[in-house]
Amino acid sequence: MKILVVDDERDIEVLFEQRFRREIKTGEIDFAFAYSGEQALQYLTQHVHEAVLILSDINMPGMSGLELLRHIKQKFSHPPPVVMMITAYGDAENYNQAMRLGADDFLTKPLDFTLLKEKLKDKVQ
Amino acid sequence: MRAWGLSQGPCYAALLTNMSTEFIIIILVVVYLRRALKAKLFIPEWHDRLQWLLYASIGLIVAQVVTDNFRILLHWVGMIMLGWLLYNLNKNEKFKEAKFLVTAIVPYLAVAFVIAVIRLIDIDLYNEWRGWADAIQTFAVIWGVGTWIVTRKQRKELIRAKQKAHEEEENNKVISAMKAQLEVEVAERTAELRKQKEELEITLHELKSAQTQLIQSEKMASLGELTAGIAHEIQNPLNFVNNFSEVNRELIAEMKHEINVGNMAEAKNIAKDIQDNEEKINYHGKRADAIVKSMLQHSRSSSGKKEATDINALADEYLRLAYHGLRAKDKSFNAKFQTDFDDRIAPINIVHQDIGRVLLNLINNAFYSVSEKQQRDIPGYEPTITVTTKKIGDGRVEIRVADNGNGVPKKVLDKIFQPFFTTKPTGLGTGLGLSLSYDIIKRGHGGELKVETKEGEGAEFIIILPIQ
Numbered sequence: 132m133k134i135l136v137v138d139d140e141r142d143i144e145v146l147f148e149q150r151f152r153r154e155i156k157t158g159e160i161d162f163a164f165a166y167s168g169e170q171a172l173q174y175l176t177q178h179v180h181e182a183v184l185i186l187s188d189i190n191m192p193g194m195s196g197l198e199l200l201r202h203i204k205q206k207f208s209h210p211p212p213v214v215m216m217i218t219a220y221g222d223a224e225n226y227n228q229a230m231r232l233g234a235d236d237f238l239t240k241p242l243d244f245t246l247l248k249e250k251l252k253d254k255v256q
Numbered sequence: 257m258r259a260w261g262l263s264q265g266p267c268y269a270a271l272l273t274n275m276s277t278e279f280i281i282i283i284l285v286v287v288y289l290r291r292a293l294k295a296k297l298f299i300p301e302w303h304d305r306l307q308w309l310l311y312a313s314i315g316l317i318v319a320q321v322v323t324d325n326f327r328i329l330l331h332w333v334g335m336i337m338l339g340w341l342l343y344n345l346n347k348n349e350k351f352k353e354a355k356f357l358v359t360a361i362v363p364y365l366a367v368a369f370v371i372a373v374i375r376l377i378d379i380d381l382y383n384e385w386r387g388w389a390d391a392i393q394t395f396a397v398i399w400g401v402g403t404w405i406v407t408r409k410q411r412k413e414l415i416r417a418k419q420k421a422h423e424e425e426e427n428n429k430v431i432s433a434m435k436a437q438l439e440v441e442v443a444e445r446t447a448e449l450r451k452q453k454e455e456l457e458i459t460l461h462e463l464k465s466a467q468t469q470l471i472q473s474e475k476m477a478s479l480g481e482l483t484a485g486i487a488h489e490i491q492n493p494l495n496f497v498n499n500f501s502e503v504n505r506e507l508i509a510e511m512k513h514e515i516n517v518g519n520m521a522e523a524k525n526i527a528k529d530i531q532d533n534e535e536k537i538n539y540h541g542k543r544a545d546a547i548v549k550s551m552l553q554h555s556r557s558s559s560g561k562k563e564a565t566d567i568n569a570l571a572d573e574y575l576r577l578a579y580h581g582l583r584a585k586d587k588s589f590n591a592k593f594q595t596d597f598d599d600r601i602a603p604i605n606i607v608h609q610d611i612g613r614v615l616l617n618l619i620n621n622a623f624y625s626v627s628e629k630q631q632r633d634i635p636g637y638e639p640t641i642t643v644t645t646k647k648i649g650d651g652r653v654e655i656r657v658a659d660n661g662n663g664v665p666k667k668v669l670d671k672i673f674q675p676f677f678t679t680k681p682t683g684l685g686t687g688l689g690l691s692l693s694y695d696i697i698k699r700g701h702g703g704e705l706k707v708e709t710k711e712g713e714g715a716e717f718i719i720i721l722p723i724q
Contacts (some may be wrong), residue, residue, distance in 0.1 A: 191592075
């Protein structure tokens with residue numbers, strides 16, 4: 132399962148690789164990383180249908196996570212990838228907007244990786 | 257007695273003259289001295305002498321009238337007495353005011369003396385020139401009387417002048433009284449003014465402290481704007497610290513397991529990961545620490561101490577803080593921010609938190625401007641903030657904060673650096689941001705703060721700082 136992680140914090144990559152090292156080792160999950168909304172869209176265009184799940188931060192300079200979400204839901208609809216939003220601001224406004232734009236899930240920072248793993252497994256199945 | 261037959265008038269006068277003129281003159285003079293000069297009061301030693309002179313003269317007049325025998329002798333006595341009196345009037349300083357009498361009488365006395373001498377020596381000659389002698393004597397009397405009158409007139413004028421002087425003195429008194437009154441009034445007015453001055457000083461002091469408070473509240477307001485950004489900026493590194501720390505705990509457990517089963521190669525791999533993670537933890541911990549420190553620095557009043565500062569790092573830090581601050585306030589807002597930093601710039605000596613405040617203010621304004629424009633829903637509009645640093649010639653550094661917002665209207669362009677001027681709605685801006693920024697750059701650092709703008713297309717604020 133290919134998961135695209137979008138966050139402007141570069142250390143997210145190391146963190147995910149460590150947290151999911153068993154899953155990566157077994158080939159259960161394969162991660163790709165993008166550091167901005169623009170990069171994420173570029174990746175999705177270049178690797179059509181590869182990523183089945185997208186984990187995106189909301190607060191990023193330039194294109195925000197919510198904009199990225201809107202673009203994904205508009206452009207990549209066959210089949211629509213699962214998009215989970217992650218934000219440091221777990222407020223109602225962000226949540227509602229994400230849901231309205233068609234987010235499949237909404238997580239707040241700091242990430243609870245145990246919970247995330249469970250959710251990922253659910254989505255895969 | 258032939259005179260009687262010659263001419264009635266002159267004979268009568270001559271008779272008077274010969275008989276008693278000297279004594280009459282003495283009496284008149286003494287009476288005058290006693291009355292006009294108050295001789296008793298001012299010249300006491302002369303009081304008795306004058307008294308005796310008076311009695312003697314009266315006695316001798318009586319003697320002249322009663323007997324004709326000592327006529328010539330009495331005449332000489334009279335002349336000597338008069339001469340002695342005049343001599344004393346002339347000599348004694350105390351009779352200064354009566355000196356005119358000397359002028360009036362001396363001609364008469366001289367004439368009388370000469371005539372008397374001629375008469376004594378050559379009675380024929382005297383008889384021959386007697387008419388002339390009488391005439392001269394009469395003339396001398398007229399002279400005396402005239403002098404008396406003139407002097408009286410002069411005295412009257414003198415009195416008048418004295419009176420005038422007295423009046424003037426009175427006037428002066430009135431004037432000085434008025435002056436004193438005026439002085440009192442001036443003193444009162446001065447006291448009043450002083451009181452007003454003191455009140456104004458107090459007001460000024462209050463205004464100054466109000467200004468200080470306002471500046472402080474401007475700082476706190478910008479800190480408030482920062483808080484959300486700071487929270488976000490701190491949250492991220494803290495998350496990393498927590499996450500990597502958890503990962504390490506798992507890794508350590510795994511490493512123990514690998515060691516137990518004897519898989520040392522894998523254990524070494526894990527140890528390497530733990531070490532890397534440890535570095536990440538340390539890095540993000542320091543990052544959070546730096547943010548907290550800069551926040552404290554921002555809220556503290558400026559120490560005014562200039563320290564070598566990496567201007568690029570400072571600009572980057574405040575750009576991020578401002579961005580996150582604005583995002584925290586307005587979730588829907590998003591803007592592109594670009595940086596173009598000149599790596600050739602060595603650390604320059606600046607007051608870190610002051611320049612930070614200027615940058616924050618300029619960046620906040622830029623974000624505000626683009627968010628305003630964004631709300632107008634212009635198709636294809638992409639809000640963009642650009643922060644550029646550049647080493648320019650003659651030892652100076654230039655920092656540009658540019659936005660593609662609404663720009664500064666021409667009519668307010670010359671007012672934007674004035675205190676309390678703001679285009680923001682009431683409650684949103686203190687109007688102190690740019691004025692404080694201007695002060696910090698110009699006065700605090702000897703630099704320049706300029707603006708280039710095109711209405712509707714954006715604004716670019718340019719800070720120029722000397723490296724020294």
